[in-house]
Amino acid sequence: MEKIKEVIVVEGKTDTAVIKKLFDADTIETNGLAIDDKTLDLIEQANLKRGVIVLTDPDYPGMRIRNIIIERVPNIKQAFVDKKDAIGEKKLGIAEAREEAIIEALKNVVTFTKDVETITWPEFISLDIIGDKKRRMKVYDLFHLGYGNAKTLFKRLNMAQITKQDILEKLGE
Structure with missing residues (x-):
């Protein structure tokens, strides 16, 4: 069993x-949206000592929990x-997810960095992602960035320091 x-x-x-x-592996449970300061302190300490990977459900509450954690512990995996x-x-x-999907997610961990623009809004628009959900979802999948709308994708691409050139290469264009 992989550690x-x-x-x-x-x-x-x-x-x-x-x-x-x-x-x-060791886990910390947030108790869903009932995440409190004590749990956030624990996550902060674990991140300093061993590093932390956030793996929440791919739904609105999961995204909300993820955002609460990032607010407190930026640059988290x-x-x-x-x-x-x-x-x-x-x-x-996550409890309902296919095992292969969980394994794949944990093999393709991303770390987001704030305040770095690697792709500009005009570059993003030029990729024809905004009106094309299928293309947008493909970019999310190629870079293992989860799920969201076009604005969220733009933010995550910058936070993961992905450039327009990286996207074009992955899309084979």
Whole structure:
């Protein structure tokens, strides 16, 4: 079983169970949106000592939790499971995700950096991503940036320091 050095932040107990089934890893549970200062302190400390990977559900609450953590601990590692790979019978989430999707997400961790513009808004517009959801989703997938709208993609591309040239190369253009 592969060991993961970093502590993985998940939303709840069922997510922890799935991670521990797949990896030799430690987790911190946020208890969903009930994430509090005590949990954020723990995440901050773990990040200083071992590093942290945030792996939340690919839905609005998961994004909200991710943003709360980033606000407190910038430049943290992140892993994303695609929405289509995380749909269960009655729920959407990490606990319902395909095992291969979780393994893939943790192999393709990204670190976002704020205040660095590697792609400008005019360059982004020139890529014809805004009106083309299929193309936008392809870019999200190619760079393992999760899911979101065009504005979120623009922000994440800059935070992951991805250039227009990187995008064109990955798209084979």
